[in-house]
Amino acid sequence: MINIFRGFLIGLANLVPGVSGATTAVIVGVYERLIDAVANFVKFRFKREQISFIVALGIGILAAIFAGSVSMKHLLERSPAMAYAIFFGLVLGSIPRLRREISDLKLRHFALGVSLMLIFELLVRTVQLSGTYVLLTGIIAACAMILPGLSGSLVLLILGVYDDILDALVNLKLAIVVPFGIGVILGIALMALLMNWLVGKFPNQTRSFTFGLVVASIIRLEPFTKQSMNLVRFAFVFLIASVAAYLSFRLSYRSSARR
DSSP states (O other): OHHHHHHHHHHHHHTSTTOOHHHHHHHTTOHHHHHHHHHHHHTTOOOHHHHHHHHHHHHHHHHHHHHHHHHHHHHHHHOHHHHHHHHHHHHHHHHHHHHHTOSSOOHHHHHHHHHHHHHHHHHHHHOOOOOOOHHHHHHHHHHHHHSTTOOHHHHHHHTTOHHHHHHHHHHTOHHHHHHHHHHHHHHHHHHHHHHHHHHHHOHHHHHHHHHHHHHHHHHHHOOTTSSOOOHHHHHHHHHHHHHHHHHHHHHHHHHHHHO
16 A cells, blocks of 8 residues: 555656656655566566556556646646645655665766756756657656656656646547557666666666756755745745655655665
8 A cells, every 4th residue: 555655656746847756756765676676577577576566656656647637737827836845845855865875975976967957957948849749758758757856747848748748638638648658658668777777787876876866856846936925925835845855754764764
């Protein structure tokens, strides 16, 4: 049941532009286990515990995507600061535990992760692309989903198809949902193989790089400029972010202790 809930959180994160589903997987303590399970699945190395793990996460992710599309669209339209405050707090609260899990922080790789995230932010603000090839956008977005700190939804926003995909999910437009879903599956499989190999061969370098992505992603998630603020709203958004950070901090250490 706990893995279904973790999957639900990952699925919700993937609905929000700027929020990384992979970062959420890191926060709830299943990222490396997930990419290892997916990589083995792609290689046709089936393990019962990994299959049950992927199925549970998948149920949670799909439930969040289909059940949460309408509410997330409504929340982002009506109160974007509240939505971003939740995920800002989740990321912020996970940072201490992520740092502790890197036995030898590689500053060069950490700086590379930070720089890549900042460059990505610059491209988001300056490049306007339109995407008509749904399958291709699914592959590209899925690759971003696997990297902590990068948001698949944000990539869709850059490619100009985010609103179309969200509308297709809300209204079950299979002509869009099916090819997009195929693209997502292909992208996740390819990127999971790469990340699994990197974590196995270069663990500290890979974790330092992904840590840099996560740290830099809080710039994008900062909630206080997402809508106009008065003192009451600022205090409320700050409270939401603080509670989310505390819960994330406790959850991330509990997940770490279990491993």
